[in-house]
Amino acid sequence: MRIIETMKNIDKIHDYAREKHIPIMKDDGLLFLLDYIQKHEDIQNILELGTAVGHSAIQMANIRWDMQIDTLEVNREMYEMAIQNIKDLGLADRIHCHLVDAIEYETDKIYDLVFVDAAKSQYKRYMEHFMVNTRKGSVFVFDNLNFHGIVEDPSLSHNRSTLQMTRKIKRFKEALFVDERFDVDFYSEIGDGIAIAKRRI
Numbered sequence: 001m002r003i004i005e006t007m008k009n010i011d012k013i014h015d016y017a018r019e020k021h022i023p024i025m026k027d028d029g030l031l032f033l034l035d036y037i038q039k040h041e042d043i044q045n046i047l048e049l050g051t052a053v054g055h056s057a058i059q060m061a062n063i064r065w066d067m068q069i070d071t072l073e074v075n076r077e078m079y080e081m082a083i084q085n086i087k088d089l090g091l092a093d094r095i096h097c098h099l100v101d102a103i104e105y106e107t108d109k110i111y112d113l114v115f116v117d118a119a120k121s122q123y124k125r126y127m128e129h130f131m132v133n134t135r136k137g138s139v140f141v142f143d144n145l146n147f148h149g150i151v152e153d154p155s156l157s158h159n160r161s162t163l164q165m166t167r168k169i170k171r172f173k174e175a176l177f178v179d180e181r182f183d184v185d186f187y188s189e190i191g192d193g194i195a196i197a198k199r200r201i
Helices: 002-019 025-038 055-061 077-088 120-132 160-177
Strands: 047-049 067-073 095-099 113-116 139-142 182-187 194-199
Touching: 002 055, 002 077, 025 055, 025 077, 025 194, 047 055, 047 120, 055 067, 055 077, 055 095, 067 077, 113 120, 120 139, 120 160, 160 182, 160 194
Parallel strands: 047 067, 047 113, 067 095, 113 139
Antiparallel strands: 139 194, 182 194
């Protein structure tokens, strides 16, 4: 009964985010990420950049009882909603929310997986900033590398700031593919374009 009720509450969080246009991961992208974590049992400690209302952190924490997640959010309203959602689902001992700009967050923890879903134009800075918190075999997961198709087809948008951001995403993606520190797999048809970069060294 508890499992059924928990799923209902997770669905409510998901539906609220969609209704309010809160940026949460696309459903197929999240399912892909959850499946990846489930298949790699060595993933226990996760850092998430971009909490929103806590939906993805809650889903990740529910994969295994030993998952520990630090999640960073810069928007106070989102942060407070996430805190409440996580508390309501009894996960406050395993999901730790931090109200902070990701680039300013510092810790001595080492993470098995870093899920990057914050400011898209800052992906390279985030990656370099948190390299010290990873090791050989750690994984970075980057979402939104297609950004609704605009990265590869700029004619889909006439918004100057969007085009500037997608040019940065494209440069980051091209640099990531040739970065000798990582083995990179890119899944363009899943979610909004997901890259998994596993540290070689």
